[in-house]
Ligand SMILES: Nc1ncnc2c1ncn2[C@@H]1O[C@H](COP(=O)(O)OP(=O)(O)OP(=O)(O)O)[C@@H](O)[C@H]1O
Ligand code: SF4
């Protein structure tokens with residue numbers, strides 16, 4: 001069975017005045033229909049850019065410089081803009097980070113939903129409108145008929161994100177990229193939205209990539225987890241394995257910094273140091289300056305390895321011995 | 325909305341009152357009202373009679389009340405030159421000026437929006453740079469100078485377009501208009517272009533800045549993520565956001581365009597109120613001057629009000645706040 | 649809700665800054681200012697041209713081949729000669745002559761003197777008046793401030809041409825009247841700018857310190873507030889000189905500005921206007937070019953000044 005999405009050795013770079021920013025540098029992962037992939041990493045690690053690369057929405061001065069993005073076996077980096085547009089919002093959809101900014105402030109909700117329906121389905125305005133209304137109902141917006149005629153600023157942040165989700169799910173996409181859609185919302189709403197989106201994804205057989213910087217958000221829901229650091233994926237594997245027996249020191253650090261996983265009375269373990277600037281990455285392992293296990297070997301570039309079946313990592317000293 | 329409107333009306337009334345005081349002081353205190361309001365040809369008896377009838381022997385505040393009282397009844401004196409009520413003279417010339425100014429404002433959007441859009445979408449190209457350099461000239465060159473050049477090139481050298489007068493007119497709503505006949509349109513073109521150059525520069529800079537500012541916004545990316553065609557993204561999502569400031573500015577500029585029509589009308593011998601006021605100043609036909617100034621103030625205040633209204637209609641956020 | 653609340657935040661049509669300057673050797677602020685200004689060759693060219701024009705205007709009576717207002721030197725027989733014609737006294741009219749037989753080149757040099765004199769003079773007076781009011785408003789605050797700013801708003805809501813027209817309609821023609829009209833048109837721009845930056849400065853600690861030391865008001869205002877308002881003031885003043893010259897030319901062209909005995913460029917253009925349709929373009933055209941070059945050169949300098957001085961404002 002071919003995966004819904006398979007990303008192979010993707011590199012997306014930004015050619016800025018200050019230098020080349022390798023926001024995504026040799027990233028590979030895959031995801032099948034109905035599955036949930038958690039893409040985790042600190043701010044600036046390249047999660048959003050990975051998502052935009054899949055959508056074909058990387059703006060100058062950036063572009064995909066290398067690699068393949070296979071959607072149902074077809075490399076979509078080679079598609080014409082017109083063919084890509086036919087997929088966007090239709091087979092592959094995305095929800096953005098900041099719900100306050102994703103909806104156009106001067107257009108009514110119905111305008112923004114109807115145009116999304118009509119972009120991919122030859123239906124009348126009335127039909128498009130009724131589909132939009134149903135979609136709003138599905139994401140739990142009360143009295144959708146009235147709400148359609150409203151403007152975005154009349155909605156709360158949580159409601160706006162539901163509208164964005166409704167729009168993304170209008171055409172029951174095969175792949176949904178959710179880029180930290182709940183980070184800006186408060187905790188109770190976060191959990192609600194996450195489980196609702198997951199339910200819908202299961203209903204439609206949609207493959208779901210859930211981007212977050214907070215492991216605890218997806219701990220219970222993700223099938224697979226990919227951990228990103230400085231433009232690279234440093235560890236992948238099933239959620240259970242990655243969370244219980246992390247191989248990469250960075251993953252371990254992330255898990256250590258999740259409050260619920262700390263034993264009582266124990267101090268919260270923060271990863272020391274700062275995310276390095278992507279413009280001036282040290283040669284070798286990018287995590288070297290913060291890693292407790294770093295040694296001379298780490299001045300070389302670590303390649304992905306599979307010390308345990310089904311779990312890959314980019315590290316010279318994976319933590320098998322420690323966790324075993 | 326109603327309270328808002330009433331408040332704005334009261335504000336407007338205050339401005340008109342303030343300006344009437346200023347014009348009154350200008351004419352009655354700084355200048356000699358006897359010289360200003362009485363034809364130099366009048367003999368001694370006539371002078372005394374008029375001084376009494378105008379109440380110039382009364383205390384100043386009473387004179388002002390009288391002035392306002394007359395003004396309210398639409399009596400701002402008689403022109404010495406035409407021996408007609410000054411107000412009627414101005415009313416006769418007003419359509420020509422309004423026609424010119426409105427055409428100029430429309431032209432400024434017609435040229436300014438596409439040019440600004442282009443310069444905003446391709447900011448680094450040679451064409452965009454040329455457009456921006458041209459707009460600096462449009463800002464800084466005196467209108468009359470550009471008018472002369474237009475006449476020199478298009479009327480004298482090339483002989484394509486006429487350089488003076490309104491040409492043939494046709495009647496609509498009991499008023500003569502140039503834009504209804506082909507000859508009239510030919511006459512309208514150069515003066516309207518001349519008058520619009522400043523506004524074209526203004527609009528194109530506003531639009532360019534707006535495009536540069538809006539393009540990187542999340543909601544534009546989200547619109548693209550829905551799979552919309554580029555035309556819809558640019559003309560609906562981007563442009564609609566920019567149109568609010570543009571329409572406001574263009575509307576506010578209508579007032580100064582009418583004021584600057586004074587220059588263009590003189591260059592192109594366009595028989596509007598601008599030419600009338602210049603002629604009147606040159607022959608010291610002061611009742612006409614006073615009437616013109618009061619009319620212009622009223623016009624300004626009205627325009628400001630209408631623009632405010634239009635602005636609330638365009639921007640849903642303001643509209644709702646105004647509703648309370 | 650007042651209209652001020654609904655006013656849209658308009659994106660300023662500013663040029664992109666010259667970002668990315670690294671730290672350089674020790675430099676005085678003035679040196680850095682000069683080197684940043686010189687980064688734009690076109691602005692330097694504008695400055696050179698403007699200085700040349702200024703020198704030509706100041707020494708017009710020495711440079712000009714003819715004194716165009718000495719009737720004894722004019723020969724009506726030489727009227728409306730095209731550029732390059734020889735005069736009856738054997739001298740060449742490089743830019744032709746006007747209807748009085750006046751050498752256009754001389755007329756332009758003398759006209760420049762009046763145009764520049766009126767433009768720069770009125771801008772300077774407006775600068776002094778407007779700056780004083782702005783500083784005063786910012787320092788005093790309260791009702792005085794509110795009253796002054798109301799006046800500024802009212803003034804700025806009417807287009808410059810209209811205000812100038814009103815004043816000249818009441819006062820009549822004359823060089824001094826034009827200067828007065830231009831000052832009245834312009835002062836508000838200075839006041840608004842100076843008040844805004846003075847308000848920012850006022851809240852700084854050193855002003856509070858100066859107040860605690862009970863330094864005299866005048867000293868605080870002029871020694872402490874004013875110097876910090878200078879960068880935006882310089883930018884505005886440059887722009888206003890260009891605007892004043894353009895407005896004076898416009899008013900004179902309309903016959904409301906300077907009298908016929910002291911013709912500025914605008915009046916020269918107006919005089920030649922009637923002959924333009926018959927193809928005798930030079931009487932209007934060359935004064936027009938002089939006006940154009942003057943205004944554009946000032947604006948080039950002004951644009952670069954704005955780019956150089958603006959980032960410093962934000963710091
Ligand atoms: N347009 C751009 N120009 C230059 N660099 C960019 C651009 N967009 C992103 N980057 C760089 O790419 C890197 C990755 O950014 P990205 O937005 O993918 O991070 P992220 O993992 O999504 O972080 P966050 O959790 O903050 O959203 C960042 O270092 C950023 O500076
Ligand atoms: S490669 Fe070395 S530095 Fe990098 S994570 Fe592994 S142990 Fe740490």
Ligand SMILES: [Mg+2]
Pocket residue numbers: 047048049097179
């Ligand atoms: Mg992100």
